[in-house]
Amino acid sequence: MRLRNLLKIALKSLTKNRMRSLLTSLGVIIGVGAVIVMIAIGQGAQADIEQQITALGANMVMVFPGSSWSHGVSQGAGSRNRLTLDDAEAIRERATLVTAVSAEVRVSAQVIGGDSNWSTSIQGVDPEYQEVRDWSTVAGEFFTARDVRAKAKVAVLGKTVADNLFPGSDPVGERIRIRNTPFKVIGVLESKGQSAYGSDRDDVVMVPATTALYRLSGGRYINRIFVSAVSTEASKATEDELIAILREEHSLEPGEDDDFRVRSQAEFLETATETSRVMTLLLGAVAAVSLVVGGIGIMNIMLVSVTERTREIGIRLAVGARASDVLVQFLTEAIVLALVGGLVGILLAIGVSVFLDRVIGMTAIISPGIVALAFCFSGAVGVFFGYYPARKAARLNPIDALRYE
């Protein structure tokens, strides 16, 4: 039988029972819609995370102090702090794959200024920190290499600190005191908002690394070294280079463990991407279950339909339909139900995604591949769940079918 006749017969039967066909398709509509929307949301979240991490500087590499072991008990990260300003200097001088280097010394302190005081984190950094973290000032300016060399008592305030100490006024030029040391405010940093871990990144005061180390913490060791690699692709090579330089700096013998750790942002990116990819897959799998349930709905209705239309099948067989014609007819009906459901589901999913994107402000990315896959999958659902009822119809004996009451 020609395909045109086939489609004609199937569509005629389906349009005779519009409401039932619609309800049967609804299962597939929801299934396909859910799969696409879930994956769109998952991929949107993935893109968001990637964008956030990239915004931190995907080419950033960090050096942390290592951990030490004391009588079999690990003292945790930083317990064997051997990172010094000299290490940062060594990297600055000798690393070839690096565009910017900054030490970071962190001190927690009460800052007194204006008519108020505020407990915050003091970060001693180098001017290159601005480049590494892509963090500029909105007022005043950042300190210079000269300030670092001079251990200058200058500070750049984070947005939160500035708002708390000098509400409604420009803090640049004001004086503040950190641990009884007077500092001059020379700039205010742009707002960075929350970090990926929920802490306020604007709750900070930046001072030259040397100032923080010698005037505030009074120690020898620094907390971290930030490095910008020439490119994201080079971050692995940069890590290797940093390890080589620091091992030499720290005079470690071959075979001896590193007393520092190097992590690149690319690694974080990879981990985060992998995590959200798994989440997307999980969401899609849960949604796919509803598609299977939709398929079972098709099978259910097709079985009812075959029983209800036994006489019709008998008539068709009596006028010369082959068993295969009947099989194909019912299979076609199931596939049409599934594909129409798939198509409507896709349109619905696009609508929902646009709504999420525009109105709710949630990133939802619909990829054509997923749409094509969902459409093919809905067709497969039609074939899979339509075959059994169709075969049941095709196996009827014409006389028995005609006599069926």
Next chain:
Amino acid sequence: MSVVIETSGLTKVYQMGEVEVHALRGVDLTVEDGEFVSIMGASGSGKSTLMNVLGCLDRPTSGEYILSGKNVSELTPNEFAEVRNTRIGFVFQVFNLLPRTTALDNVELPLLYDHTGHVRDARAEAVAALERVGLGDRITHEPSQLSGGERQRVAIARALVNRPSIILADEPTGNLDSVTSVEIMGLFKELNSQGITIIIVTHEHDIAEYTRRMIEMKDGAIIRETMRAGRQPE
């Protein structure tokens, strides 16, 4: 005249639970091309079973059925379907039209299942068949909008549409009043005069009177045959 239907020793046994029902017990029947035959008998005489076997709707338990020189018992299911589609038109007592489907679509149905590929314009052929049974002005009506006689005419048009050489009618007037029955029998007579072999099953004598050859069945076997020449009601 050539033989179109030839059966020998046809039997049909149904299994009804524990009981075996012998619906046919060795039927030998020969029908020649262009004949107008009626098969009579009380209910349970096996006449409908014989009709279903002749119409290739059912297979005999044993015996031979040769249709236009071909042994039907040896056909594959698909060839069987093709015989139903192109060689035989079947008319039922209860019409067996597809509900909520226009007369035209009902008549077109066999052409949609045609695998021989000779159908050029199914629509036009279906319209022609409906005109042939006098329903040219009813083609878009659905069965529920037609009278019993008109429904049976649609069923006859459907039987005719693929130009079969044989029409089998199982109690075609069983659900019709006497006036309409006369009209339908007149139509069969006309079709027979156009050269189509027609076999009718009935239990009414006055319907059998229309045919030239009357076959009586009892308990699954043919018990009497009567030929009548020229004395048919006009």
